[in-house]
Amino acid sequence: MNNGLMIKERLYQYNCCTDDRCCICDSDTESQDHLFGECHYSKQILRLIEQWCGFRILVSFSHPRTGRSAGAWLKHIVHSLIWTAYYYYVWNQRNNARINFQLLKPGAVAEMIKEDVRRKLRRNREKKYTRVDNTWLQKWGVAIVL
Numbered sequence: 001m002n003n004g005l006m007i008k009e010r011l012y013q014y015n016c017c018t019d020d021r022c023c024i025c026d027s028d029t030e031s032q033d034h035l036f037g038e039c040h041y042s043k044q045i046l047r048l049i050e051q052w053c054g055f056r057i058l059v060s061f062s063h064p065r066t067g068r069s070a071g072a073w074l075k076h077i078v079h080s081l082i083w084t085a086y087y088y089y090v091w092n093q094r095n096n097a098r099i100n101f102q103l104l105k106p107g108a109v110a111e112m113i114k115e116d117v118r119r120k121l122r123r124n125r126e127k128k129y130t131r132v133d134n135t136w137l138q139k140w141g142v143a144i145v146l
């Protein structure tokens, strides 16, 4: 796993900061795995999102595949949208904590992620959604007009 995020684990290796502690919880090394998968703050956000969408969010830095069952592609799309938004908003909050010493509550971040996913799904309205797709979309609060 290697991308350009300026996480403290890396900054510390290059002597760019005085410690490598997580900006959010201060209880572990701020690695990418910690920030997006192990940090209690991120875990709370993930739990709220999973309660909303009804499936597990796989924390992975490649696009996940979620099976071939009915509605699988939609689930795959929604999973990707959730993951992208999650990654963006957690990183955003990490920077907010580092720079402004402020942090939104996990529930507020989860709401922003949901709204982001809904907005992107609504933008895809012209796509042909099946009845199964629509059942999912209604569950996610995205009413599609056929």
Ligand SMILES: [Zn+2]
Pocket: 022, 023, 024, 025, 026, 027, 028, 034, 035, 038, 039, 040, 041
């Ligand atoms: Zn942490």
